[in-house]
Amino acid sequence: TELPHESLGYPDPRGLPRLRTALAELLARRRGVVADPERIMVVSGVAQATSLLASVLHARGTRTAGVEDPGSPQHHALYAAAGLGTVPLSLDDEGLATGPLYASGVRLVVTTPAHQFPTGIAYSARRRAELLDWARSVDGLVLEDDYDGDFRYDRAPVGALQGLDPERVAYTGSVSKSLAPGLRLGWLLVPDWLADDVVERKRTTDLGHPALDQALFARFVERGDYDRQLRVCQRAYRERRDALVAALAEHFPGARVTGIAAGLHAIATLPGRHGPEERFLARVTEAGIAVRPLSAYGPGGAAGARAQEVRLVLGYAHLSPGRIRAGVARMAQAV
Template sequence: MDRSAGADFLQLRRDEAPPHGLTAWLVERVRAAVAEGRLAPGAALPPTRVLARDLGASRGVVVEAWRRLADEGLVVARTGAGTVVAGTVVAGTVPASPAPHPAPLVAVSPLPPADVPRLPAPVPEGVDLDLSPGVPDLAAFPRAAWLRAERAVLAGASDADLGYGDPRGHPRLRTVLAAWLARTRGLRADADALVVVAGVAQTLALLGPLLDAASGAGTAVAVEDPGSRGAREALAHRGVPTVPVPVDGEGLVAAALSGSGAGAVLLTPAHQFPTGVVLSPARRRAVLAWARDTGGLVVEDDYDAEHRYDRPPVAALQAAAPGSVLHTGSVSKSLAPGLRLGWAVPPPHLHAELVAARHAADLGGPVLPQLVLAELLASGAHDRHLRRVRTRQRARRDTVVAAVRAHLPGARVEGVAAGLHLLLTFPGRPGLDDTVLARRAREAGVLVHPLSWHRVRPGPAGLVLGYAASPPGRLQEAVARLGRVLG
């Protein structure tokens, strides 16, 4: 059995199924998801061929499971729509609930001075191979599918859709997104719990008022170390102090949260940036226990969760403790960062504060892109795009790994099971300065991040390489140049 086999759909893992009776196990998992509301009426089940491939099973197993569910009346097969959960119209015609009155503006205390966060810099002159992490393959953007969805949206949008809308986001997107997040990430939240934001960056920008409203022990935020430099800078710009907490092979060292003075912790548990590790089950329990015992807030950045290659899916933390976890994600890595579309699912006691802060920031996001994204999610076009992109990114990752073995034989490759970047460390060179190495690489025309950029405390040297945005030939050339630079 391939223990890495798994599907985003309901976070199904083949290694959790019994040796025999795979069909019955699959039926029971879907039945439970319908009963618990994680699969709402009208939610689409994945095509049998796709799910069978993800689980490493024969297609007949899934076909039989869907037949049994149909016999029970739980699902229904519809021409042109596939198999959906019974009880309503097919996805793509979800009725929009009326929007409530916008949340009132709230007074926001002036922020203390802070350094302006580092903006994305243009590629330096002389650099022709950019391996910066965090950039998806923009050439793979589904232009045709987006255009079809946009035409459908414009044909059906009402006059009211073009006005100032619900600061939580358009109800159609929240309805479709809630079902999609339940199905693919295991979230336990309905449409009214979601807030559409302009990416995870905006969630972080709105975090300050939430910390004031939370019942935690303080307003500082514990951050992973190493962890995202951009996230630290964004919080600093808003006057939110941060406390570094070390990361090891199991993720954030949760024991260090006690005594840190932090009232919140910012995590990337599905694929830690930049190490690529997954927060272990024991650490997940420890983080949630800290939140429960202290009243602290866990901010879950679902970074790179949709890009996985050699490991089974991992459910979102929010599913285990919706009262303690603020879950946030975006389409910046799955579609394009220029769309500025994301979501936040706060604990119920912080929902009103988040909506008020969102409204005060910009009155709410643009409606038409929200409706287009809803159409892509409801039609299955977004999931089909993700499957295509995963195949493409896996090939690019494999290219980089092979090139490192050929040109950097002493380097250790880490974080390759998922994501759009990998980490190179150099255990045989204890005195290596990665900032010097990155500067020399830039002089050779290759842009990479030194690991020390993403550290607060000193630690081993490394390079963070993004591979999503470059074709295989360019990736091979970039690693070859790194090999010559390192000597």
């Protein structure tokens, strides 16, 4: 009832101007993004942002994309659907290793530099600069997936890589971790040299994102409700992280827990007496506990593991502290 009649026609494929303006202010303030509303596109989550960008680059001759190893298992299918192959690229303690990156020959690489998924590494300042140097030297592009950039607990926020070179970095994020993944609402910022092609691909894909969803979210951001929601999430996620760390210390003495200064998951390395991994997973599955090993996130997830060690990726954001404690206790009983 509040919207003018024309707002319910076919929307601008970039998104409602009101929402793009609100997002530009939000992302510049919270993530250090260079955010011109004209370069922001409202999309149905990071998956669509990835697909749109991959399709446009495929039309321009790109055939492969570099992906972090270990990394998101979804990347391979998303790029394959756009006609691109994927090249796994290894990590070191500072982030994406530059040697294999240069040797790969790719000109598109997908990264999670603020909090690498799933290892939890925050790319060092040196590695971030080296990554941008690579992009300039090969006339390439970095896709920055800022999937949990708003959630930092024990360290200062890490600004977005895009803010250092907006013409070599495309930036994407969503409300999946702050509101709900089922809303299918996200954003994509692209360099000027790609903007027109990506907008046209969005238009031909779905004629634009739903106008009511955009108008509602714009009001939510403008009134400060989204900032308040992020603060609520920050407190809840920190409490759940602390519950997970304490439960692991109680039930798995000697476990190493890493990647916990930020984000929504942790890497737990359990002592050798709990292995081998296959037997451990079979026992906890039988006990009704769903966990995924680090090795499930690519060949790099198995690299460096010691004999009999079990390394798990444990997500805690969607579970209450009580359920986290009960789950870790049941997992310990099972093994």
